[in-house]
Amino acid sequence: MTTKIAVTNQKGGVGKTTVAINVAGALADRGHEVLLVDLDPQGYLTSGVGFDDTYTAEPPSLYDALLDPANHALNELVVHHEEFDVLPANIDMFNLEQELVSSMRGRERLSMLLEDIDVYDYVVVDCPPSLGILTDNALLACRHVLIPAEAEDTSIRALDLLFKQIDTLEENYETRIQEVGLVVSNVDYPLDNEQKGMLEWFEDTFGERIPIVEVRSRAAIKRAFNNGVSMFAHAEDCDQTGALLELAADLEQLQEKTNA
Numbered sequence: 001m002t003t004k005i006a007v008t009n010q011k012g013g014v015g016k017t018t019v020a021i022n023v024a025g026a027l028a029d030r031g032h033e034v035l036l037v038d039l040d041p042q043g044y045l046t047s048g049v050g051f052d053d054t055y056t057a058e059p060p061s062l063y064d065a066l067l068d069p070a071n072h073a074l075n076e077l078v079v080h081h082e083e084f085d086v087l088p089a090n091i092d093m094f095n096l097e098q099e100l101v102s103s104m105r106g107r108e109r110l111s112m113l114l115e116d117i118d119v120y121d122y123v124v125v126d127c128p129p130s131l132g133i134l135t136d137n138a139l140l141a142c143r144h145v146l147i148p149a150e151a152e153d154t155s156i157r158a159l160d161l162l163f164k165q166i167d168t169l170e171e172n173y174e175t176r177i178q179e180v181g182l183v184v185s186n187v188d189y190p191l192d193n194e195q196k197g198m199l200e201w202f203e204d205t206f207g208e209r210i211p212i213v214e215v216r217s218r219a220a221i222k223r224a225f226n227n228g229v230s231m232f233a234h235a236e237d238c239d240q241t242g243a244l245l246e247l248a249a250d251l252e253q254l255q256e257k258t259n260a
């Protein structure tokens with residue numbers, strides 16, 4: 001069984017893309033077959049893993065596949081990275097939300113596209129910074145949510161809105177969408193009072209329910225991104241790999257439970 005995980009938070013710049021790449025890298029490092037999906041029309045993940053050419057390539061792309069999943073096979077669109085496979089975004093996807101809003105089952109296109117992918121142990125989907133129809137597609141296709149958030153007061157409202165959206169989808173589609181972890185991302189020490197307060201709030205609010213992992217701000221993480229890889233691809237030592245490997249281990253436990 002493939003475990004699918006949507007990396008989402010509609011707030012911009014909170015570390016979604018960085019977390020998606022590095023969680024995929026950690027899972028691959030632990031020996032899993034991983035597909036990384038870039039559902040953000042801005043395509044930062046696609047660039048970040050070295051597929052800028054695919055982002056601006058001629059059709060067909062993920063755009064066409066989401067418009068007409070029945071007539072596109074995933075393996076025509078997937079590209080191979082040294083750590084994992086990638087389903088890249090394309091610049092055409094800027095028109096996608098508008099087209100899907102007026103389409104039948106417009107929120108279930110990614111579900112259809114990812115229906116029969118049993119070659120992967122994990123699919124990790126990087127979402128755009130909005131609670132629009134693309135994020136709905138990711139939530140419904142994955143039904144597992146990994147939430148990156150910064151240790152800032154503004155995260156409280158962001159998470160409240162995200163959970164309301166999840167509740168609405170669960171009701172409308174009679175499904176269950178499960179949170180699988182919270183990544184407090186880009187944490188910069190020494191902590192100020194706001195950060196300390198937020199770390200406590202995350203712990204009080206989610207600590208009993210889901211794993212909370214802290215990833216500190218590190219130049220090595222940015223360097224890996226600029227080199228088109230996760231932190232796990234090359235030998236450069238970074239003290240934050242442990243946190244991501246821990247999260248990967250939590251996701252393995254989740255997979256065992258789901259498959260049991």
Ligand SMILES: Nc1ncnc2c1ncn2[C@@H]1O[C@H](COP(=O)(O)OP(=O)(O)OP(=O)(O)O)[C@@H](O)[C@H]1O
Pocket residue numbers: 011012013014015016017018019040044127128129185186187215216217218219221222225
């Ligand atoms: N742990 C970290 N250490 C250093 N820099 C980081 C870390 N996490 C994120 N960043 C940086 O913060 C910025 C925002 O991160 P990222 O692009 O992953 O966020 P995002 O939520 O995907 O943004 P968007 O909402 O635009 O999609 C990037 O410049 C990224 O390199």
Ligand SMILES: [Mg+2]
Pocket residue numbers: 016017018040044045126127
């Ligand atoms: Mg992003």
